[in-house]
Amino acid sequence: MGLFNFRQSLAIDLGTANTIIIKDGKVVLDEPSVVSFDVRSNQILAIGKQANEMYEKGNANIRTVRPLHDGVIADFNAAEQMIRGMIKMISKKRSWFSSALKIVVCIPSGSTEVEIRAVRDSSEHAGGRDVYLIHEPMAAAIGIGIDVLAPEGNMIVDIGGGTTEIAVISLGGIVKDQSIRVAGDVFTQDIVDHMRSTHGVKVGERMAEQIKINVGSVLQDLPNPPEEYAIWGADMKDTLPQRINVTYQEIALCLEKSIQKIEAAILKTLEETPPALYADIVENGVNLIGGGALLRGLAERLTARFEIPFKVAEDPLHAVAKGTGIALNHTDTFKFLIR
Incomplete structure (x- = not known):
């Protein structure tokens, strides 16, 4: 027994x-x-x-x-x-x-x-x-050490593979939240589409994922930019191999529309947040987690956009x-x- x-x-x-x-x-x-x-x-x-x-x-x-x-x-x-x-x-x-x-x-x-x-x-x-x-x-809030039971507003932006979760948390509950299906998989597809339309080559999801990891960015001007990332793809006209050097600037450009959708969801959540909790968020900042939080320049871009400190959590992949x-x-x- x-x-x-x-x-x-x-x-x-x-x-x-x-x-x-x-x-x-x-x-x-x-x-x-x-x-x-x-x-x-x-x-x-x-x-x-x-x-x-x-x-x-x-x-x-x-x-x-x-x-x-x-x-x-x-x-x-x-x-x-x-x-x-x-x-x-x-x-x-x-x-x-x-x-x-x-x-x-x-x-x-x-x-x-x-x-x-x-x-x-x-x-x-x-x-x-x-x-x-x-x-x-x-x-995510619990995982990065936030006391979710406290009477205090905290905001989480979790950019995962399938969804971006945006939530304001206080007193052990979610006060306001947005869940949009724009996240890592959409970023990957954006890159696939960009390589097809701009360079005329076909790349798969795995290759697009590697591009995202090596030169993924949401800003076209980074203080410490990554080097160009070289890939091979099949030319769509004659299927001959074509070598492309991908830059972080063009990836920032091809991800722009998706990032704007995430910004719109963040804005909507902030607009619906009660004033007292909004004040807490301004003071505490917003925590970015998930694989999407690792996109170069994301925290800086969102901080400038909303004039609220955005910070990438420690170990965002496991939060x-x-x-x-x-x-x-x-x-x-x-x-x-x-x-």
């Missing part, structure tokens, strides 16, 4: 781009949210990094799936298989997890009831007995996961968790 009473607890940041699992306060898994199947047998071939290496490179017998799009589950079966497989990856004693697994999973603040149910059902089918959900901005891990230890006291 001792084995069946053994209780394991996991915190899962189920992201569009990456899934992070925390156990006992430590990151035990950080893998791309990708799963590959054998088309003939529908059996799993790979999960996470191995599956991501197959993405856009598979043959007719391999189907590689990103189960989440725009921050929510798009392929229920693939998501369930991915979560189950990732749990197995960190468990040497598989049977322990199947008996009494407690899970806290973060979700976008703008999730619908259908989307929330999809996350809950996938987690339960993957072995979760007690499943709690937490909104991403709340998890949500860390906060979810802390929430895992406070399921009895954090009343804002969703059952």
